[in-house]
Structure formats: structure tokens, C-alpha cells
Amino acid sequence: MLEARDLSIGYGKMPLGIGLSVTVRPGEILCLLGPNGCGKTTLFRTLLGLLPQLGGSVLLNGQPISAMTRARIAQAIAYVPQAHAPPFPFEALEVVLMGRTARLGAFAQPGKTDRAAARDALRRLGIQDLAHRDYSRLSGGQRQLVLIARALAQQAALIVMDEPTASLDFGNQAQVLAQIETLTRSATAEGHGVILSTHDPDQAFALNARVLLMHRGGVLADGPAADVLTEANLSTVYGLPVTVETTSSGRRICLPSLRQSAPTMTSEALTMA
């Protein structure tokens, strides 16, 4: 379990957000929503211990993360960055194997167990046929799935995903979301706890996730998607009228009002969007 209390985040001495409290438990999806520049990535980096916290505390299974080694943190939390192009053409399987690093000694090579875990992770995501393909030549959606497989191979209880569906096409977005959903319902006793950031509130509804809505460096609301993603809250955060409708299948979707916002769209609002 990851628990941040009264957290201040930012670079240097300038806080980007203060008084943030975040809790993630195994088997739970926490969806982080907020406009560009509200501090989602900074919050992630702080929760992962990659960036020192400016105040408050981050506790991983009850222990302060600031006192833990990188290996111990990595055994408990896996990080899935946005799909990237690495400088060298590693095989997808090699990329997944890198998730085993925290469980290897400093001078050790991944062995049979690690290969089995990596192949198993690829299989769970249904991408075992990518194993020997050049990762740098995969599509964005395939790369994202490989990075999720790497997080699975890491066998950490919590997975942090930075905009896992950014820059993916419509079909790949749905595929990646479906995989994220299954992670929380794992074959093991407890599923993974997942924190992810997104720009699409509909995804929070689709995942039936808990939502943390960030606004001006603080938490505006925290709770089930249906309670947090109200028309009023979304309008406040994104600075334009938003309507929330229920489809005939019972799912909620958010619709920004383009017409009403057009005349009031100032340059400031544009930079926020």
C-alpha cells in the first residue's frame, strides 16, 4: 500500500502542489485527472521517490520511501513511463527482462527464472509473439504493452502509469485500458494496485476507477468516478462547461461544450488546454 500524507511536491524550492494526500491499495485503480501542468507527473515522480518531497511523507507499506534503497522501492512499485524510443534496438524480451533488475544482485545476469517471468508477463498481455522483435520498431501501442509487461515482470504490488494511453490510436487505447483493468483482478490472491494519469475522464468511468481530481496544485476531489467527475467539478478544473451524460448502455461519458466556450476561449485558457 502506498500512502502519501500532506505532500508538497515540486522542483527546487518552488512547490507545484501542497497538501496532497494520496492512498492506493492493491486491487484498486486510482485515476489521476487534471489539466496540463497541474503536477501529475511531478506527483508521480515524488511518489516513486525519484524526486525529493518538499514536505509531508510518502509511506510504502508503512515505511518512509525516502529511507529506502532504489531496489526495495522497485520491488514494491513498478513504473510504466510513456512509450518511448530507446537509443538502442533491444529486443522486446530484453526490455521486459530489465524489469527483473531489482531482484538481481549488482553483478548478476537475468537467469532462467527471470526469463520465465518475462515470458509469462508477455503471455499475460497476449503479446508473446513480440518477444524477439526490435522494441524500437514496435508501434506505440505495442511498446506501451511491452512496458506494462515489464512492470508485471517486476512483480511489484503497485504499478504507476504515466498517461498510458497518450499518443495511442483509438483501438490501442481501448486495448491498453482493458489490460490495465485485468491487472487489478489478478490470478494471485490480491490484484495489482494501479495509479494512472490520463487526460480523458471517460477512461475513469470505463475503468470504474477511484478518481483524484487535481486543481491548482491541490486535490479538488477524491472518490469514486461517479462522485468526483461531476459537471461542476469538471467545469471548474478544465475551465469550460462540461456535461456528463449516461449512454443507453449505462456508461457515463463527458462532453465538453465546444460552442459555448469558443467566444470566451482566451489565450490563457488555450495554454491550459
Place this chain on the structure above:
Amino acid sequence: MGRGTTADVDLPRPGRTLTGALAVVLALLAFGAVMIGPYGLTPGQVLSALLGQGDRQAQIVVWNIRLPRVGAALLVGAALAAAGASYQALFRNPLVSPDILGVSAGAGLGAVAGIFLSLPVAAIQGAAFAGGMAAVGVVMLVGAMVRHTDRTLTLVLIGVVVGALAGAVTSLLKVMADPYDQLPAITFWLLGSLASITTRDILPALPTVLVGLIPLALLRWRINVLSLGDEEARALGIEAGRTRFVVIAAATLITASVTALAGVVGWVGLVIPHVARMLVGPGFGRLLPASALIGAGYLLIVDTLARTIAAVEVPLGVLTAVIGAPFFVWLLARGRRGWS
């Protein structure tokens, strides 16, 4: 490897067989290089000389002239290519060469100062080694003091600055040096050469190169992970700063050792890791030995050319640049594989 544009190709990743084949080719090349020279030897003469038999003159040529030179070429080539492969992985950039942090510039300054002060050969080599290590030491020290989020970029930029400073002082010494006695020696050293190498020159470099190679070989998996970038490596459980320090220290030790021996030999550490990566892929566990073997063979060929194609010795740095530069353009032109 003329693969098409399709993204659906499987990567062939030959492993031990290829490394073994490279080692065999290297042994044959070395044997051939011992035969070639102004005093030509037949394979039989070389064999019996190696066994301490036969023609007395052939024995002297083999043991006192050819073998030290062949050994030095193998050592320098292997070391520069291994260091280059490490730096490229660490700086996540295939365009990086071993002198990125100023080791060559520092070694050059040390050697030029030694020549300028008319020091004995061993002292000049010592000064070159110390200069190379000191230059990178300064870069690491300043890098630790500068607060910047991108550690790697900070190091590269400080490396450029320190290299430029060392280059400026080197130029000043060249202006002040005796133009008939010291300046030719300085120029020759800065272009790299194995012309006057003896066994006694090689022996001090051998242990330091080995000491540098050991951590690189041990950390081979972590070096792969580090090539994903600091933040990701840390998220995967590596203390990135500490690991990077060890790798830089090891690669610098290797480069400074052989630069003190052979002078500034460019292009080997830049080009050879590419060739190796094309053959065995980017996994450092295979890349390190492949780079070392290919680098050794390459410099052996270049050095044999350097001592045979003309009546006078051609500086090594000139040949490696003449061969390396067009090869590099060809690598660039043939596309993205091994790049990004």
C-alpha cells in the same frame, strides 16, 4: 544486413559462436601481422621463432619488434572500442566516443607538457595517463557541484569545456616548444603512433586496462538498464548515480592507459561499437567482448598498414580518421538500425 523497412523482422542475435569466430579471425590476423614488414617472414619462420627455434635474426624480429607492436595494437584497439561501447551505452547516444569527457584532451596536455619539459619516455606516458584521469576527474567534480536535472547532459557539456581548455593550453605549449626537436614529437604524439613501442611500454598499460574491464564486464546487465536513462533506471531499482560513476571511472582508466601508450587515436571508440552492435545487438554482455575483439582486429590492420604502406610511418590517428570518417557516413546513410 540489408533489412527492409518492415517492422516485422525478427532480430538475429548470434551469441557465443560469433564471439568464438571473431577470436579465431583475430588470431589469424595477428599471425599475419607478425609475418608482414620490411623483413618479411614465412609462416614457418614465425612458428619456429615463436617456439624459440630457427633463424636467430627471425627470432629477434618476431620477439623484439613484431610481437610488441602487434600486442600493443591489439590492446589499444580492444581498449578503445570497449570504452567507446561503455560510453555510448551510458550517454545513451551512439555518436559518443571515449573522449567525450575530455580524457584525450587531458592525456594530450599531459604528454605535451612532458615532451615540453624534455622528460623521459616513461614519465611522458605517466603524465599522459595522469592528464587523462585528471581531466575526467575535474569534469565529474564540477558535474557534482552543478545542480541540473539532466546529469548526463551536464557531464557532456562540462566535458566539452574542460576539453577545450586543455586543448588551449596544449596549443600554447606547441607555440612555445622547440620547433626542431619538440614540436615534431608533440605533433606525432597527438596523432597517435605505435612506432617506437617496446614490451616495457606495454606492461604498465596491461594491468590498468584489465582492472578497468572487470567492472564493465561485471556490471554488463546494469549498463543495459542504465541506457534507458537515469530516471527509468532508478525506477527499475538501480542507484544510477553510483553505477554511472563506476562505469565512467572504469572506461576512463582504460582510455587513459592506452592513450598514454599510443597517443591520441580517434574514431576507433566511435565506429567499432557500431559494427559490433550490428553483429550482436545492443545487449552489453555480448557487445563488450564483440567490441573489444573487433576493435583489436581493426587497429591491428590499421597499424600494419601504418608501418608498411609508406617509407615513413603514417600516424595512426590519420589512418583511423581516413578510414573511419567515410565509414561513419555510410553508417549514417544506411538508416536507423542501431541508432534512433
